[in-house]
Amino acid sequence: MSETNPGKTPDIKSTELDEQPTAVLRETVPMNALKEFFGRAYQAVMTAAEQQQVQLAGPPFALYHGKPTDVVDVEAGFPVAAPLPWPGSQGGVTAGSLPAGRAMEAMHVGSYEKLPETYSAITGKMQAEGVTPGKVMWEYYLSDPAAEPDPSTWKTLVVWPVA
Numbered sequence: 006m007s008e009t010n011p012g013k014t015p016d017i018k019s020t021e022l023d024e025q026p027t028a029v030l031r032e033t034v035p036m037n038a039l040k041e042f043f044g045r046a047y048q049a050v051m052t053a054a055e056q057q058q059v060q061l062a063g064p065p066f067a068l069y070h071g072k073p074t075d076v077v078d079v080e081a082g083f084p085v086a087a088p089l090p091w092p093g094s095q096g097g098v099t100a101g102s103l104p105a106g107r108a109m110e111a112m113h114v115g116s117y118e119k120l121p122e123t124y125s126a127i128t129g130k131m132q133a134e135g136v137t138p139g140k141v142m143w144e145y146y147l148s149d150p151a152a153e154p155d156p157s158t159w160k161t162l163v164v165w166p167v168a
Contacts, residue, residue, distance in 0.1 A: 015111040015123050017130045024105040028089055029082030030097050046081035053098040060086040068143040108166040116156035123163050139166035
């Protein structure tokens, strides 16, 4: 699956990442409550960033701690241009970071329900290369479902560091 070839196996590439500071809301959430959590988290981060004059530096993302099951330990928020200027929590929003190091990336085009297929393809590539999946993975949401109501066009960049 790629932008030019939707529905096919995603192009998976190995990349080296720099650490990226983030502003996030972190909770343990039932899978069926993720949509509500994301809406609440992104709004909280945008509000805190505006109040504290923090510059957002990328699209919204969700970072998963461990492989999701019926519940998931998840951070949702935005990359920021510099580490947060406040200690602790601002309306539940805390400083985080996306880690540096080697990762596998794949562009998923289509509905969120089909994301497990992209994760499966990444797992297969990791096995073929003899590398171990890291303990966290994240998704950058490059499409706004409110602006693009057709799920077949949604773009999600999946990033999975290797251990």
